[in-house]
Amino acid sequence: MRILVTGAAGFIASNLIPRLLNRGDVVAGIDNFFLGKRAYVVQHENFTFHELDLLDLDGVIRILEEFKPDRIWHLAANSDISYGTKYTDFDLKGGTLVTYNVLEAMRRTGVKELVFSSSGAVYGEPTIMPTPEDYGPILPISLYAASKVACETLITAYAHNYDMRAWIYRFGNIVGPNPTHGVIHDFVLRLRDEPTKLTVLGDGTQAKPYVYVEDCLDGMEFGVANAPGHVNVYNLAVDDQTTVRQITDWTIEAMGIDRGKIDVQYGDSPRGWRGDVPYVKLDTSRMTKLGWTPKLSSNEATKRTIREVVEQFREGPLK
DSSP: OEEEEESTTSHHHHHHHHHHHHTTOEEEEEEOSSSOOGGGSOOOTTEEEEEOOTTOHHHHHHHHHHHOOSEEEEOOSOOOHHHHHHSTTHHIIIIIIHHHHHHHHHHHHTOOEEEEEEEGGGGBSOSSSSBOTTOOSOBOOSHHHHHHHHHHHHHHHHHHHHTOEEEEEEEOEEEOSSOSSSHHHHHHHHHHHOTTEEEOSSOSOOEEOEEEHHHHHHHHHHHHHHOOSSEEEEEEOOSSOEEHHHHHHHHHHHTTOOGGGOEEEOOSSSOSSTTOOSBOOBOOHHHHHHTOOOSSOHHHHHHHHHHHHHHHTTTOOOO
16 A cells, blocks of 8 residues: 555654555655654655655645555654643644644545544543543543544544545553653653652652553554444553553663662652643453454553663663
8 A cells, every 4th residue: 555654753653654664565754853753764665754844735735646645644743742731832733733734635635544643631531431432521631632632523524524534543652662752751861861860740640551552553453454434433552551650660670770779759749740631541342342452561561661762762862
């Protein structure tokens, strides 16, 4: 197939693109390097990279007209929730308007299939846990999550009006190699630079499902191959949760730091920042009924990622 990937220099996309190329797909990628890293851009004869801001609708249309993709994996977004809280129009532009541009470019060029990375954050702080896909009303508490809700509704409307198919995945926390931010990424870099002190956002009791990136991609591809609907919405997570305190201890251990010689300072609230949902548990029964289950638990995914990121960033963050 001919596959276009947005956010191509980012965390999930840089793990997706090699698997697409390895099975013979021809791939094009788009990224503006806001969070993506140049070091993560894949080098391959069947991969073409475009440095472009997706807010440039004409530019997106031009790429689609030239490349003629069969399917788009729309993974570009501002996944740093706290950044969107500081700059209140950032998720509107980098999430909602960008998604509109992708959909509008699809409409104008005749592309019919979209795979979209949403988030379990769309549920806000639900009263039902594990939270199913039909939970409502959806009341997001971050501008990032509000943008994801808006993106989902744009996708469903475009799919209905212009005969598109869509697969929407509401993630748990995705972890693995090539991170651009996040708790493991941040802890490793902080401890590398200052191994005697670590400041933790929140009181460390935050508990969320961490999904290893290869499991995430397996699940997404399984859904694309097997979900029969015109618009398909799935929680993509694991059944267990990992706390920030566990991540703290495992990272310190993986870096070979004496626990007794480091001052770990926790916050007073379980919420790490405004818009943070401290406790997340998603109902994954819909994916299970479809026939897919992850290989790694949350704790297994977290421990593996810590080892990989410690090794990857031994000499410092990639550019």
